Amino acid sequence: MKNSIGKIISINKDLYTVMKDDSIFPCSVRGKLKNIKLTVGDNVKFSEENKTIEEMMPRTNTLIRPLVSNIDKLFIVVSTHLPKFSSYLLDKFLVLSEVNNIKPVIVVTKLDLCDKKELKEVKSILKYYKKLGYKVFTNKDIRKIKKEMKGCTVALAGQTGAGKSTLLNRIDKRLNLKTGEVSEALGRGKHTTRLVELIPINNSLIADTPGFSSLELDLTQEQISNGFIEFGFQCKYNTCTHVKNEGCSVKERVESGKILKSRYENYLKLIGEIR
Ligand SMILES: Nc1nc2c(ncn2[C@@H]2O[C@H](COP(=O)(O)OP(=O)(O)OP(=O)(O)O)[C@@H](O)[C@H]2O)c(=O)[nH]1
Ligand SMILES: [Mg+2]
Ligand SMILES: [Zn+2]
Known part of the structure; x- marks a missing residue:
């Protein structure tokens, strides 16, 4: 046969x-x-x-953590609290998506745990990412998220306890995925989801993945730099690593506020990890 x-x-x-x-x-x-x-x-x-x-069959991409291949979109689930908002992890996942040619989508959870001041801060950060062209949703935008997932193979990634399984349960109540209690002491969840599997829902295949507490990137400086899509290539030296060159346009734009400071700091931190 x-x-x-x-x-x-x-x-x-x-x-x-x-x-x-x-x-x-x-x-x-x-x-x-x-x-x-x-x-x-x-x-x-x-x-x-x-x-x-x-x-x-040949792969279009493979993510190591979560270990999945042929993903069209990566939904990066980030919480504002429990676990605490980490722009570093967000940027890390964005780089990972860009390098692997996966379309990233940002989903913010637990906005209900923010006070007014925090809400304002979070919104201003998210505005920056939207301006870069990234899709940004909250975990209440279920209709929009469903539409964005439709027909795609998607993976959910984000820290343990961020609310990935909770989000999927909202998308389809029949799923009834196990969700965890966040340990107050650690301020993070307990890896409730253990196996990676693709679940057929809503005309898409969705991987609810185990959260992670750390994430290694095996990338070169150039790949990381390309992953920060607003950096561009207009520096004085075309081999510029945006670290200390005079006339570096990235550094200039950070100083003038055009590039979000945390983005640049996260870039430095990421390239620091490969050295
Ligand atoms: N207050 C609040 N709690 C939430 C929200 N979303 C999820 N939670 C809670 O956060 C806890 C962790 O949620 P999960 O959905 O299990 O998190 P997860 O990302 O799947 O975690 P892992 O499977 O360990 O990776 C649960 O107790 C949820 O009820 C939210 O928007 N607001
Ligand atoms: Mg889970
Ligand atoms: Zn530069």
Whole structure:
């Protein structure tokens, strides 16, 4: 029998669940494929008869943490509190999306925990990201988020406790994903979601991923710099790393307030990590 083409929607030890149209096939992996590390999101050739995966199709991208491939959009879920808002993680995920050619979408949660002053601060930061052209929603904009997800393979990323599973439960109540209590002492959640899987909802495939407390980026200085989309290439020296060159247009724009200071600081922090 001819092989079919499907998508891996979950992996649990040696059990690979492959979806084709609306059918699900529990598969194992053929010996010759064992040296390729298949991930959730991989498109594969498989035998419906033997329930074996025979071949992996070329990938458009792979994220390491969460480990998923062929993602169209990354929904970056950031909370204002519990865990505390981190522009650093937001920028890190934005860089990760840009470098991997994944469209990022920012979703802010727990605005209800902000007082007036904090709300104003958060809104002014978000305005900057909107101006850069990023889509920014709150976790109350369910209709808009659904529309943005439609027809796409998407992953949710964000710190543990940020409210990723809660958001998905709002998108489809039948999901009934487990959500966690945030530990007040740590101010962060407890990794309630453990396995990565793609869930078919709302005409899209969605990966609710385990949150993380740290995230490593294996990128070059140039990739990171390109990930800050407003930096551009108009510096005096075309090899400018925007660190201490005189006449660096990035540094000038940070000083004049055109580039958000936290963006530049996060850039420095990120390139500091690769040295
Ligand atoms: N006040 C408030 N609490 C929220 C909001 N969104 C989520 N929570 C709460 O935050 C806690 C953590 O939410 P989860 O949805 O489990 O977080 P998660 O991002 O899936 O966490 P992991 O699975 O550990 O990565 C739960 O107790 C939620 O009820 C919100 O907008 N406001
Ligand atoms: Mg979760
Ligand atoms: Zn420069």
